[in-house]
Amino acid sequence: MMNNKWEIIHIPDKPPVPPNQQPTADVFASVIEPKLANTIVRRLNQIAPLENLRHVKRVRKNCIDGGKNQISIILCVALKGENWLEGTPDGILELINAYQLSPFIAKVAKYAALSKEEWEEQCKLWPTSYHPPTYNIDGITGFSEDDSQSIFNFMKVAIELTSSNPFNQIVNAAVIVDPSVRQVIASAYDQTCYEHPSVNNTSGTRFSCQPEICTALQSDANRVEMNEQSILNRIDQCPLSYSGVSCLYPWQWKEKHQYAGKNYAWHPLRHAALVAIENAAARDRHLFPGLGNSGLSIQVDHMQSSSIINPAKRQKIPSEVAEDMTLKACTDGFHSEAVRPYLCTGFDIYLVWEPCAMCAMALVHQRIRRIFYAFPNPNAGALGSVYRLQGEKSLNHHYAVFRILLPEEVFGKKFI
C-alpha cells in the first residue's frame, strides 16, 4: 500500500476491536408502564445503582406498532451463573411484585464507547451515553499542524541516526526531546556493537553530540534529506540490513562475527533507547551537579509493593509504604530544584522501530511522557506487537504511544 504523506496514529492501551464485537454485560430489564417510569427509576437508582455501567442508560424507549412508545428499564446487573432470584437485592423483588413486572435478560455494552462508531453499535443493544474520552497527555486527540511538523522533524533526526554508526549498518535510533522547548535532550543509536571507546570513554561526554543534531534540525534540513537518500542507497545494496536493529532481533547478538578484525566492543543490551536514557542521565548530572548523591531517592521502581512468594503465605508491603514511595518521587523531583526535571518527566522519545520489552520498560522507569515510533516490531515489540506495556494498569507510570507513518519517498517500500 502506497503511503504518500506523514501521519501520526495513536496506539491505544487496548487492542482495537471492531465496533460490533465489543464486550457485553447481562442485565435484568423489564417493560414498564410509561407513567410509572419516573417513580421506578428513582427507586432503582437508590437500591440498585449501575455502578460499573454508568455509560448505560437506565431507560430504553422503543417505538412499537401504531407509533406507541414502549418503555423498558434496567432493574439490575445479572450476575453470571446465578439464579436471578437469589442474587437480586430485596428491593428489586418488591418492585417486581408491586408492579407485576416480567424481567428478562438483556445485553448491554460493558465499557463506555471510545468512538462514535462504537457508540452507534452499542445503542443497537441498549442505549448508552457517549462522552468523547479526554486524556491528560497532549496529542491523543490530535496534533496541531505546528506540533505535527515538529514531531516529523524529530523523527527525521532519528531516521538520520539509523545509518550513522561506524559499521555501515541500519540500526535503531532514539532521540529524547523536551517538547515544551522543542529541544533535543539526548540521542543515541544501537550500540550492541560499537567502536572501542578509546577517546570519549566517560559516559559524561556522550550527550555532547547534541548541538550538531540541533543544527541539523533547525537550519540544515537538506542534510537530513541527503541522509535519507543515503539510507535508501544502502538498503538497495544490502536488503538484509535490518538484522542490526537490536530491538527487532534482540536474541541474535550471539551470532555476530562480521566485524572480526575491527577494533570494536559489544554489549547485547545497549539498545538505542537504553543508551539514550544513559545520555539523558549524563546530561542531567552535567547540568545539575552536586545533586547526585545527596540522598535524593530517585529509584522508586524496584518495588512499590511486594509480597513474599511462598507456598504457604503471600505477604504484602503495607500500602502506605507504597504511597510514601510515590510521594517521595514527586517531592524529590520537583522541590529540590524547580527547573530540573525528575528523570525524563515530560519528555518525548522518537524511535525508528517499536522498542522491545526491555527498552519499553526502561522508558517507563525513566518516566518518558510520549513515545513516537515509525516501524512496528512483530518479533519483539512491546507497545502493541507482542506486549502492550502502555495498557499494563499495574505499572506506576503510563506513557502515550504513537506510530508515525512515513511517506513512501522517505523510506521506500523495501524498508517496511
Next chain:
Amino acid sequence: MASVNGKDSSATLAFMELAIQQAKLAMESLEVPVGCVIVEDGKVVASGRNRTTETRNATRHAEMEAIDVLLEQLQKLGLSEAEVAEKFSGFDFYVTCEPCIMCAMALSILGIREVYYGCANDKFGGCGSILSIHSSGSEHLSSDDTSKGKGFKCTGGIMASEAISLLRSFYEQGNPNGLHANV
C-alpha cells in the same frame, strides 16, 4: 552443577545471602536496597546493586550493574560473542527482588540458565507478576533458533522476608513524615 541449586539448599541460601549483602551496600549509599549476584559452577562471578539515585538513571538496577561488570570482564579475556553466549547459558542469577520487566527481558536476551529471587514484584515483575518474560521464549522450537529467546527457569521466595524487611526499613527510615530526610 545442578545439585547445588535446589530451592532450599544451603548453597542457594548462601548465594542469596550474598545478594542481600549487595542490597545492604545499596542501602548504605541511600539507594533502594536491591542486590544481585551471578553464579557460575558454584562460584560468584559478578555482583551488583541498585545504583539509580547516584546515576539519575532509573534503569541502573542491580541486575544491569552486575551484567555490565561481567560483560566487561569477559570481553577483556578476549572471548567472542558466541563464547560469551555459551557461558551465559550456564549462569544463575540471585536477586533479592523479582526482576522487573526490563531486567527479565535483559536476562532473556542474554540467555541465562536460571533466576532465584527473594520477594515478588507486584508492580513491575517480569517473571510472573505482571508479565512472564521468562517463559515466553520458544522452547518448542529447536534450540538453534535464535529469533526468539529460550526462556529461563525462575524460582521465587528465597529469603523473601529478609529482602522485604530491608526495603521496608529503607522507606521507613528515609521517609518518616512523608518527606524525605537528607542524611
